[in-house]
Amino acid sequence: MTHSVRISRKRAAQAALSTLLLTAHTPVSLGQQAPAHEYKPDGYHIETVPTPEDVRFHVTGLDSDKKGAIWVATRLGEVWRLQHDKWSLFASGLHEPTGLLVDDDGSIVVAQKPELTRLTDEDGDGKADQFSTLADDWTFHDNYHEFTFGPTKDKAGNYFGTLNLSHNHPQAFTMGAMGSPGGFRGFAFSVSDKGEFTPYAWGLRSPAGIGTSPEGEVFFTDNQGDWVPTSKMHLLEKNKFYGHPVSLIDVEGYTEASIKAKSLAEFEAMSEKPVVWIPHVEVANSPGNPTWNTTKGKFGPFEGQIFIGDQTQSNIFRVILDKVNGHYQGAVINFMNRFQSGNVRTVFDNQGQLWVGQTARGWGAQGPKPFGLQKVVWDGTTPFELKNIQLTKKGYRLSFTSPLAPASVDISSFAVQQWHYRYSGDYGSPKMALESVPVTKVSAIDDYTLDIEMPLTKDKVVQITFDGLRDKEKRNPSVNTVYYTLNYTK
Numbered sequence: 044m045t046h047s048v049r050i051s052r053k054r055a056a057q058a059a060l061s062t063l064l065l066t067a068h069t070p071v072s073l074g075q076q077a078p079a080h081e082y083k084p085d086g087y088h089i090e091t092v093p094t095p096e097d098v099r100f101h102v103t104g105l106d107s108d109k110k111g112a113i114w115v116a117t118r119l120g121e122v123w124r125l126q127h128d129k130w131s132l133f134a135s136g137l138h139e140p141t142g143l144l145v146d147d148d149g150s151i152v153v154a155q156k157p158e159l160t161r162l163t164d165e166d167g168d169g170k171a172d173q174f175s176t177l178a179d180d181w182t183f184h185d186n187y188h189e190f191t192f193g194p195t196k197d198k199a200g201n202y203f204g205t206l207n208l209s210h211n212h213p214q215a216f217t218m219g220a221m222g223s224p225g226g227f228r229g230f231a232f233s234v235s236d237k238g239e240f241t242p243y244a245w246g247l248r249s250p251a252g253i254g255t256s257p258e259g260e261v262f263f264t265d266n267q268g269d270w271v272p273t274s275k276m277h278l279l280e281k282n283k284f285y286g287h288p289v290s291l292i293d294v295e296g297y298t299e300a301s302i303k304a305k306s307l308a309e310f311e312a313m314s315e316k317p318v319v320w321i322p323h324v325e326v327a328n329s330p331g332n333p334t335w336n337t338t339k340g341k342f343g344p345f346e347g348q349i350f351i352g353d354q355t356q357s358n359i360f361r362v363i364l365d366k367v368n369g370h371y372q373g374a375v376i377n378f379m380n381r382f383q384s385g386n387v388r389t390v391f392d393n394q395g396q397l398w399v400g401q402t403a404r405g406w407g408a409q410g411p412k413p414f415g416l417q418k419v420v421w422d423g424t425t426p427f428e429l430k431n432i433q434l435t436k437k438g439y440r441l442s443f444t445s446p447l448a449p450a451s452v453d454i455s456s457f458a459v460q461q462w463h464y465r466y467s468g469d470y471g472s473p474k475m476a477l478e479s480v481p482v483t484k485v486s487a488i489d490d491y492t493l494d495i496e497m498p499l500t501k502d503k504v505v506q507i508t509f510d511g512l513r514d515k516e517k518r519n520p521s522v523n524t525v526y527y528t529l530n531y532t533k
């Protein structure tokens with residue numbers, strides 16, 4: 044069934060930044076959730092970038108321009124530029140921006156709570172002197188949790204963003220922890236190059252990251268919570284439903300009564316499958332934007348893969364895409380941890396460095412600092428890590444970045460588990476039907492690649508641990524566990 048959406052043209056008023064947004068959440072004590080060890084591939088290291096003195100530099104928007112300058116939006120409403128190792132303030136007075144894009148013409152597009160805003164420097168003095176509304180067709184209810192994430196662009200020049208659900212709003216329609224007072228909360232939206240706003244998809248909860256692949260497809264991440272059993276990443280498609288029911292209140296044909304009358308099975312059948320499930324704590328609690336490594340080898344052997352930061356775990360993980368029967372699915376695997384603060388934004392620059400924008404304000408983070416900016420740099424050393432994983436008819440093909448020690452290519456080097464998550468209005472889900480999966484055969488394909496065979500059951504998360512593998516230099520991988528989302532089999 045194709046639905047149309049009710050478009051409200053009520054313009055949200057520009058509100059003063061409330062102290063509520065800085066105090067609404069108390070950082071949580073994570074206790075035993077901290078990873079037991081540091082994981083870091085050989086050849087990669089973290090560099091801390093000095094930020095402007097006496098500035099609460101909570102990075103919530105991050106991009107790099109063609110010349111390599113770094114642009115930052117801070118949660119407290121400022122836009123800064125780092126060029127030739129010097130910071131300059133470009134704009135201020137924005138309402139808690141949580142995304143920034145350097146546009147093709149050099150202007151800066153910022154996602155602030157009430158609108159997408161284009162910032163331009165008309166007189167060339169290095170400061171924005173024109174603030175133009177690009178889109179504001181959603182409703183902002185002055186709720187601290189109604190973030191606007193994005194923007195990103197596709198190849199046709201359309202902008203995309205996502206709208207967070209509200210929390211503790213007295214007029215919100217709720218079926219769990221989060222709610223919608225209307226006005227496209229829990230939606231993804233697009234804006235054409237002519238400024239036409241389109242409510243694009245719905246059922247999102249807290250979609251804190253959005254990005255565009257080299258092929259021009261838009262993907263987004265959503266954070267674990269009610270109706271989201273664990274964090275996940277989706278391909279964004281028009282008029283699709285992504286699982287959280289309350290945003291249906293803005294879709295024609297639905298009312299509060301009709302939404303509440305639907306069964307859990309009906310909602311689950313309507314929901315799009317994620318490209319990857321992201322195991323809670325083991326990989327991420329609160330993932331940010333996906334960014335693609337298109338550095339042409341400047342960042343090492345992981346060309347074409349997706350890198351995502353996580354605020355709570357203060358880490359970065361990789362997503363490895365696999366296309367099966369015309370559908371994206373794939374795997375997640377940790378990459379590096381122990382950053383100084385919560386990682387919410389990532390971007391590659393023209394030198395192949397991965398910049399990481401950070402804030403821990405409002406939510407807990409493993410990194411001890413409240414905010415900051417770091418970057419990951421590769422020194423040219425070849426690591427020994429999982430490079431790729433693809434589904435086969437009988438199991439998986441794994442390739443590595445360094446030649447394997449033949450003696451370690453053995454069944455005894457592997458252990459496999461699988462489970463699924465329970466879809467419901469509960470806050471998160473345990474691993475359901477957790478079980479071991481027997482590995483029946485392991486065979487080398489070449490020095491770098493092996494096949495692992497096992498029974499395959501669709502709609503499972505498959506955890507493959509390979510702690511017995513070594514390369515010819517007797518190294519073990521810094522990360523020895525990968526999680527494959529098996530939506531479809533061949």
